Amino acid sequence: MRLEGWKAVCTALLAIFMLVAAGPIRGEAVSDLADGRTGAIRFPSLTPSGPDQLLAGGAPEAVISGTLLLPDDADSTAAGRIPAMVISHGSGGIMPDREPAWAERLRQLGVATFMLDSFGPRGITATGTDQSRLPLAASIADALQALRLLATHPRIDPDRIGIIGFSKGGQVALYTALEPFRRAVMAGRNTRFALHIALYSSCSIPYMGEPVSTAPILMLLGGADDYTPSVHCGRYVDWLRARGGDVRLEVLEGAHHGFDLQTPPRFLRRVQSARGCGMDILLEPVEARLWADGRTLQGDEIGAYLRGCMERGGTVGGNPEALARAIEEVEGAVKGLIGAGRR
Numbered sequence: 001m002r003l004e005g006w007k008a009v010c011t012a013l014l015a016i017f018m019l020v021a022a023g024p025i026r027g028e029a030v031s032d033l034a035d036g037r038t039g040a041i042r043f044p045s046l047t048p049s050g051p052d053q054l055l056a057g058g059a060p061e062a063v064i065s066g067t068l069l070l071p072d073d074a075d076s077t078a079a080g081r082i083p084a085m086v087i088s089h090g091s092g093g094i095m096p097d098r099e100p101a102w103a104e105r106l107r108q109l110g111v112a113t114f115m116l117d118s119f120g121p122r123g124i125t126a127t128g129t130d131q132s133r134l135p136l137a138a139s140i141a142d143a144l145q146a147l148r149l150l151a152t153h154p155r156i157d158p159d160r161i162g163i164i165g166f167s168k169g170g171q172v173a174l175y176t177a178l179e180p181f182r183r184a185v186m187a188g189r190n191t192r193f194a195l196h197i198a199l200y201s202s203c204s205i206p207y208m209g210e211p212v213s214t215a216p217i218l219m220l221l222g223g224a225d226d227y228t229p230s231v232h233c234g235r236y237v238d239w240l241r242a243r244g245g246d247v248r249l250e251v252l253e254g255a256h257h258g259f260d261l262q263t264p265p266r267f268l269r270r271v272q273s274a275r276g277c278g279m280d281i282l283l284e285p286v287e288a289r290l291w292a293d294g295r296t297l298q299g300d301e302i303g304a305y306l307r308g309c310m311e312r313g314g315t316v317g318g319n320p321e322a323l324a325r326a327i328e329e330v331e332g333a334v335k336g337l338i339g340a341g342r343r
Contacts, residue, residue: 029063032152038068043149046141046185047122047134051207052286054137055184064121064142068114070155071107083160083337084112084153085195086146088139088169091128091271093119097262098166105327106164109334114150118142127168128271139172144185147176151191162195162215162337164330167228167257170201170219174236177217177245180209180283195337197330200257202228203236204274205306209283212243218333219247220326222255227314229275235291250329255322256315265317277309 029042043066048059071082085106089099094117103113118139119125127133143163151158165173173196175181182192196217217240221230230251237249256265278291279302288297290305297305 031149033068033149034152034154036154038070040065040067041149042121043145045145046138048137048141050135050286051137051181051281051283054141055180055283055286057184059137059141062122062138064116064118064145066114066116066146068112068150068153069103069107070112071110073110081155081157081160082110082112083162083194083334084114084150084156085334086143086150086161086163086193087113087115088143088163088165088172089116089118090165090167090169091131092126092167093117093124095261098258098260102164102260102330105330106334109331110338111334112150112156114146116142116146128268131168131272136168136171136175139168140175140181141185143172143176144182147191147193148186148189151189158191160194160337161191162197162334163193164197164199165201166199166260167201170198173198174201174217174219175207177213177215177240178207178209178283179211179213181207182213195333197333199260199326200225200228201233202274203233204228204277205279205281206236206239207281207283208239210243212240212245214244214246216333216336217245217247218329219249220329221249221251222257222259222319222322223251223253224255224315225257227257227271227273227275227316232275232278248333250325252319252322252325255319256317258316259319259322260326261316261318263317265315265319267313267315269313271312271314271316273311273314274309275314276311277306279305279309 029044045062045064046059047062048054053059087099099115106113150156150161163173177196194215199220200222237247240247280289288302
């Protein structure tokens with residue numbers, strides 16, 4: 001499909017998802033999809049205060065939602081199962097020209113899509129100006145709970161479920177490749193994401209936990225991104241690869257944050273950026289370590305450091321050439337997922 005056709009596609013998809021956004025999704029939360037249902041689905045998750053509580057257990061329970069759609073040509077009576085992709089949104093929530101558009105592209109490839117909404121069910125609109133409104137650990141829990149749920153669907157191959165995310169959701173796509181998080185949420189189950197795709201994710205305060213999944217990881221970053229600079233991600237890629245990670249990193253020159261959006265780039269004054277930070281969050285045990293001198297921070301020291309390194313402002317907007325390249329890269333990665341278990 002040509003890029004100019006996506007505006008019409010997004011308009012149609014927005015009409016569908018506005019039905020969900022118009023109010024709370026009704027119905028009982030479900031822990032499995034054995035009945036083969038699709039559409040808007042409520043399911044249980046967690047809202048941990050941070051990675052330590054997610055790993056240790058005891059995080060408050062939550063009910064969130066997602067929209068599951070199968071490809072148009074998926075015959076529910078056909079033999080065999082199809083691959084699926086979990087879609088994790090960014091700090092702005094589900095955007096009509098991003099998550100629904102990528103969902104449609106993926107379904108055109110024959111892949112089921114499960115578009116998460118980590119914000120709406122928790123009464124949150126966005127976290128771009130204040131990331132503390134929902135800890136990243138909660139979005140990680142949501143994605144892994146979605147994986148667990150999709151694996152029970154009779155039309156979905158549990159061995160061919162991937163994840164794609166944008167900005168904050170891109171971090172989720174990366175960190176779900178870390179075994180400590182997967183193990184904490186999956187409760188003894190062996191199900192893992194078979195593909196991780198991260199678009200313009202931040203790598204300034206990365207989580208580091210071993211072992212690292214051997215599933216393919218694709219990172220697509222903007223070369224002109226002043227919100228989540230690509231330069232910080234090279235270091236994280238090196239760390240992942242040193243631990244067996246199968247990582248492909250592509251920097252799209254001239255592209256800003258949100259290069260897959262339809263709106264032109266503009267500077268947003270109030271968005272919160274970690275571009276001035278440089279701190280690793282190690283897991284098991286959880287501790288913070290500065291890049292500059294290797295010093296370990298604890299308790300109030302972490303908050304003081306973050307208050308000092310966090311900055312305001314960033315350029316966000318689309319780039320047609322970068323979008324075309326991103327579509328090509330994502331299609332290539334997803335076709336590998338499709339072919340890996342074709343039956």
